[in-house]
Amino acid sequence: MADKGLIKTRAEDAFAGHFASLPADDPMRDIRADAFGAFAQKGLPHRRIEDWKYTDLRALMADAPAPAAPAAPEVAASAMTRADLFDGIERDRIVFVNGHFVPSLSETSGLGDAVEFASLGRFLADGGAILDRYDLADPANAPVLALNSAFVGDGAAIRIKEGAKLARPLEIVTLFAGDEPGLQTLRHQVAVEAGAEATILQTYAGPDGVAYQTNIVAEIRVAEGARLNWIKAQEEGDEAFHLGLILPRLEAGAVFDPFIFGAGSAVARSEIRMAFDGEDAISNIRGTTIARGSQHIDTTLVLDHAVPGGLSREFFKAAIDGEAKGVFQGKITVRQAAQKTDGQMMSQALLLSERAEFANKPELEIFADDVQCAHGATCGQIDEDMLFFLRSRGIDAKTAQQLLVQAFLAEAIEQIGDEAIIDVLEARTRRWLGVAEAA
Amino acid sequence: MLEIKNLRVKVADEDAEILRGMDLKINPGEVHAIMGPNGSGKSTLAYVLAGKDDYEITAGEVLYNGANLLEMAPDERAAAGLFLAFQYPIEIPGVGTMTFLKTAMNAQRKARGDEELTTPDFMRRMKEVAQKLKISPDMLKRPLNVGFSGGEKKRNEILQMALLEPTLCVMDETDSGLDIDALRIVADGVNTLRAPDRSFLVITHYQRLLNHIVPDVVHVLSKGRIVKTGGKELALELEERGYADFVEEAA
Numbered sequence A: 001m002a003d004k005g006l007i008k009t010r011a012e013d014a015f016a017g018h019f020a021s022l023p024a025d026d027p028m029r030d031i032r033a034d035a036f037g038a039f040a041q042k043g044l045p046h047r048r049i050e051d052w053k054y055t056d057l058r059a060l061m062a063d064a065p066a067p068a069a070p071a072a073p074e075v076a077a078s079a080m081t082r083a084d085l086f087d088g089i090e091r092d093r094i095v096f097v098n099g100h101f102v103p104s105l106s107e108t109s110g111l112g113d114a115v116e117f118a119s120l121g122r123f124l125a126d127g128g129a130i131l132d133r134y135d136l137a138d139p140a141n142a143p144v145l146a147l148n149s150a151f152v153g154d155g156a157a158i159r160i161k162e163g164a165k166l167a168r169p170l171e172i173v174t175l176f177a178g179d180e181p182g183l184q185t186l187r188h189q190v191a192v193e194a195g196a197e198a199t200i201l202q203t204y205a206g207p208d209g210v211a212y213q214t215n216i217v218a219e220i221r222v223a224e225g226a227r228l229n230w231i232k233a234q235e236e237g238d239e240a241f242h243l244g245l246i247l248p249r250l251e252a253g254a255v256f257d258p259f260i261f262g263a264g265s266a267v268a269r270s271e272i273r274m275a276f277d278g279e280d281a282i283s284n285i286r287g288t289t290i291a292r293g294s295q296h297i298d299t300t301l302v303l304d305h306a307v308p309g310g311l312s313r314e315f316f317k318a319a320i321d322g323e324a325k326g327v328f329q330g331k332i333t334v335r336q337a338a339q340k341t342d343g344q345m346m347s348q349a350l351l352l353s354e355r356a357e358f359a360n361k362p363e364l365e366i367f368a369d370d371v372q373c374a375h376g377a378t379c380g381q382i383d384e385d386m387l388f389f390l391r392s393r394g395i396d397a398k399t400a401q402q403l404l405v406q407a408f409l410a411e412a413i414e415q416i417g418d419e420a421i422i423d424v425l426e427a428r429t430r431r432w433l434g435v436a437e438a439a
Numbered sequence B: 001m002l003e004i005k006n007l008r009v010k011v012a013d014e015d016a017e018i019l020r021g022m023d024l025k026i027n028p029g030e031v032h033a034i035m036g037p038n039g040s041g042k043s044t045l046a047y048v049l050a051g052k053d054d055y056e057i058t059a060g061e062v063l064y065n066g067a068n069l070l071e072m073a074p075d076e077r078a079a080a081g082l083f084l085a086f087q088y089p090i091e092i093p094g095v096g097t098m099t100f101l102k103t104a105m106n107a108q109r110k111a112r113g114d115e116e117l118t119t120p121d122f123m124r125r126m127k128e129v130a131q132k133l134k135i136s137p138d139m140l141k142r143p144l145n146v147g148f149s150g151g152e153k154k155r156n157e158i159l160q161m162a163l164l165e166p167t168l169c170v171m172d173e174t175d176s177g178l179d180i181d182a183l184r185i186v187a188d189g190v191n192t193l194r195a196p197d198r199s200f201l202v203i204t205h206y207q208r209l210l211n212h213i214v215p216d217v218v219h220v221l222s223k224g225r226i227v228k229t230g231g232k233e234l235a236l237e238l239e240e241r242g243y244a245d246f247v248e249e250a251a
């Protein structure tokens, strides 16, 4: 209690109330109680906690809604139009609405024998879910992970079998429906077995004007020589609060390429805490943030190179307009044993208005001597000379600005390597910029 | 076509004047050359005409086809037919050369109330001009000016000029950084654009370019003022005697 003061915030009180109202006969009760205890002890993280310095949840989270009830089928079905980002791509789809798996909206026929999928809800109901793999005494884990274990209602347990190569992407949709605030808490557990290859898309969407919350934890294991592309499209409604934590473990020679597209929500934090467990694993972590109004979008990466030969690339771009605030924190730790680690991190932000803000915090912590690591961070305005050049050719100021911002963000998007996904995210970016699409 | 009257210009947050009372009149179809030593204000004049806002106009006016040019936005000036070939063309990562060209052409057509070009029409037009300027299709696929050599950047400026069909072409040291072959290509590109209703203001430090693009009138600029005006032979005279004489005459 000492480091947090005596007064609880309204949101902390609300969480306590919601936790007390959970069913008493829940077979996961003890694990949940431990987790909630870990949360209650520290409370919401605030600006004096280093990891949360720029995203002070005590200040930003005004309240916490109760866990959402499943949406009525017709409400859920009609809300699906919000999760249409990847509609142009042939894919399988697992849909969660208000934190509950909805088989009728899902499409898993393409998964065949290569993939085993079960909703975590089943294991939660029979007490068999494993939620306690992480040390909740670690303050880094406490807020999001502890709340997740306390309230989780469902999730996707996915096993991509050894050597399987998915023919088309699998999308996990996290959709909020209805006009009452609610809390949706999901835990995904994904194992990509040795030599398997998959692309998993994640779409987050919900209504504007509803102060719902999403808490999502994804535990990911990419086994030896396996490859996983993980595209997260965060398009939550404009009053939503999004807390996402991705926990990948990479085994020898694994390749894990996440992309974080942050566009929605009032407040969002997308965090990746990655462990390089096996030698010579590779991770290319990229993303773009586009924010305006009073949005607050935080991307936090914590990479732990524990073994030799790992390669990590981080490349993030942000365009911040209005009074919005963007945050990028990237920390690469290279332990003494992790010789020949190659880590490069770059974060670039473009401020499109006077009151836009961006906090850029790259960090290297290196204990090995034979490594190649570098980081760079920039934050600036649109280049006036470029703008003038375009205008001198007859392009009006607005169009010229759109071209330049689009070009700036595209540099990160184009590294995804999959043309169909690049097209989707670039088109989405143009819509954000207000570019009229050619007929 | 263009009339500059007693133009005085300084950099927005500094005191010293760069252009100190300049007068110049260009009639339709004429080619004027402005020559002058480094720092005499040649690029400043070019930028002020194109509408760069680093400068403050303290006196004078500029009429372009009778309209007050200095009140127009840079893109309005372009749509009205003014084109500046930059001394240092800007690199714009991420913006494809073709996307840029098409956006610019259609923006100007739209501003003038013309139909937008279809993609096939645009491609045909662009390929034709690019070939004449020896610009490879590969260059057109790259981001604007990124990784272009100095000469390629200058040819790319002429490509834009040819596609946008301006009525007043201001060329700021287009010859600098060009070898003799590239100079000839650029000059040919310019000469084919010469027309009774199109004027040129060719800014150069050296006489060499003017062997290929033969001017009607040559002006000598020194310390922000035109100190001498003459025919094309003035350029040769300058080359022989150097700028020093003229600068002293003016002093």
Ligand SMILES: Nc1ncnc2c1ncn2[C@@H]1O[C@H](COP(=O)(O)OP(=O)(O)O)[C@@H](O)[C@H]1O
Pocket (backbone or CB within 6 Å): B011, B018, B036, B037, B038, B039, B040, B041, B042, B043, B044, B045, B054
């Ligand atoms: N944006 C600017 N800021 C400060 N000084 C400038 C700027 N533009 C031009 N000048 C100054 O004005 C003078 C003329 O420059 P410029 O027009 O580039 O000459 P030229 O093109 O004839 O070499 C120089 O002394 C130059 O330093």
Ligand SMILES: [Mg+2]
Pocket (backbone or CB within 6 Å): B042, B043, B044, B087, B172, B173
């Ligand atoms: Mg100059």
